[in-house]
Amino acid sequence: MSFLVMDDGEYSFIWETLCDLQLIFHPKYSREGKIDHKELLGLNIKKVSVMLDRNLLSSLLKLTRDGYLKDEQEMRIIALLMTWMIMNNYPASAGLALKEYATKINDLIEPKRELREFNNIFDYYPSMMWLRLAEGAIDSIPVCPLPTEPFITEIKYNEDDDHLLMHIAEMLHVVYLCRRRELSPVEKMLDFLIWNYKYLLICESTLVYTAMLFTSQSGIKAPKNSGSNDIGKILVGCRNQAWDLNYLSNWSSFHYYEKTMDEIFMFATNDILLKRIFINTYTSGGVGALIEAVFSKSDSQKIFEVVNFNQRNRIKPDFGADPKIYLHQLIEQEKHRVMETISDRGNFNYH
Structure with a gap:
């Protein structure tokens, strides 16, 4: 250099x-x-x-x-x-x-x-x-010669990690709730929280995303193809949205141990959704402050009651000896839950 x-x-x-x-x-x-x-x-x-x-x-x-x-x-x-x-x-x-x-x-x-x-x-x-x-002094740079040989490493980049599988399951449940139009925003949030406590570990970034999504905050969108009648397209949209959350949850696992590490990880993004999730997760007051801002006082109280009850009486889900098996089963469960909403409308199209 x-x-x-x-x-x-x-x-x-x-x-x-x-x-x-x-x-x-x-x-x-x-x-x-x-x-x-x-x-x-x-x-x-x-x-x-x-x-x-x-x-x-x-x-x-x-x-x-x-x-x-x-x-x-x-x-x-x-x-x-x-x-x-x-x-x-x-x-x-x-x-x-x-x-x-x-x-x-x-x-x-x-x-x-x-x-x-x-x-x-x-x-x-x-x-x-x-x-x-x-x-802006120049408008282009020389083309960098492309390598012909891959970098030698034992890392298997194409394997889904536990964080990603968790977020795919979350996004499928989010799609299910988005399709339940009879539910109010607070009912959707309460349902998601109860489901989350039952099946998975709590991810603050996901809670921020769902709170903003269910209350229709500007620029916050459901996973792509959420309204589709094609489960294949819905799965693609959930995976794409899961990757946004995966960046933040993987990064946060490094940040959690920063005090004992000799390295600090900054996160670089120009994605508007990722920026909003990050800022609202780590701003003063965190997730609680966001919930109070986007929900009414009475609805916020209902949400905090569910959170406090589960925090006091929490029995963490047993992921078993192989968490990937558990998470794949949960994904299948949530996929079929979404499929039922499609079937109920008489427009089921499953590939």
Whole structure:
């Protein structure tokens, strides 16, 4: 990697623009995408890594394959992010983004080829080129030679992990509730909570998403194809939505142990839904504050009563010796629950 030389104006431009765009998130150092750079840069004893979502990784790979992006703003954003990581010596982590791609195409080799390509990018380009592209001084970069051999690693990127399977089951139950139009928003939330406590561990990001979804908050949508009569399309939509939540729950498992680790993971995304979920999960008051904001006082009280009762009397579900078997069975259960709503309407179309 070459040296990156910038003046005070360029240095401020990178930090300030990154904060304005709200691309980098962390509950302590960048709760709303506004990075506390003084405190972050003061972490001399800890290594900082940046976890990229699939959209950012895909844009980076396309930019280096073609030398430019048709969407100029997206191209400048990628260059800005690369400049910021390079100037602070923050390595990027693409593991989850590669896994999303691998599970989508059900392939093991292509994601490993992308990993080699991703690693090559940091060695191939002069650091100053990213800065000039971010500033708008240049409009393209040289094409990075594509690797022919996949990166050698034992990681099986195409295997669904427990977090993803959990979120697929959750999204199927969300679809079921969305199709129950006779239920009020609070009834849907209460049903989801009771179901969640019975079958799964509680994920705060999922609760934030469901609370915003059931109360029809602006820009918050149900899994794609939720209203379809084709269970195959519904499953695809649930898997796609599950991946958004999977980024946050996998990332949070790292954050949970940060105090005992020598590494801190920041999360990078330009996805509006992911940003809203993250901000509302880790803002002051967290999930409880969100529930009070989107539900009436009486409805919020009903929700808190269910939460408090289950927290006091919680018997966690037994996932057995192989959690994947349990989770696949739960997915099948929820799939058939959705199928029943389709069948009841006389429009069942199952492939």
